[in-house]
Amino acid sequence: AMMRDWFATTRRPGMISVLRDHPGTDGMADTYVQNTVSAIFNASYSTLFASTGAVVQLLMQRPDVLERLRDPALMATGVDELVRFTAPAQGTSRVATCATAIGGTPMERGDVVITMFAAANRDPARFDRPEELVLHRTPNPHLGFGWGPHICVGARLATVWLHELIGRLHRAPALVPAGEARWMRSATLRNLELLPTAIA
Structure with missing residues (x-):
């Protein structure tokens, strides 16, 4: 409408x-x-919305990470790692167009396949130390915004925005948590509904 x-x-x-x-x-x-x-429009907005909240929350909880991102070399790789680690896109679904198998699991044409991006971003077969935030991680084939021809159309915008956001956080008074965060109920995106903050 x-x-x-x-x-x-x-x-x-x-x-x-x-x-x-x-x-x-x-x-x-x-x-x-x-x-x-x-x-x-929705992809651009929702990608920015989801990634912004999760990254700001993490940087408030880990001010050492924000400080380390003053290093331009770490900033260059660190934004991708923040996206991998916070996983704004949790998953999506697709429909099999033909009979196939993935990882030994058979699927028939028409079967719905649920892809869990957030779990893939912590796959130890793909990432060394997957449960750690490794700001210099490269290469970093994360699925924070999807991948390939179906990557989120807002992915590039969100990446540029996160670089700008972190730069502004470096120049602003320090933010600290001021209450309990509340997450939105969503099957596909990890969105913060509320993130209470205060100036330190």
């Missing part, structure tokens, strides 16, 4: 105005175009 309203009323220059005023989608229903833009 929000996206339909944006398409109907937005007059500012940008992607929505271009799609509305210069449609290159002959034969494609408006619903498909609006749903695609909605998915892009």
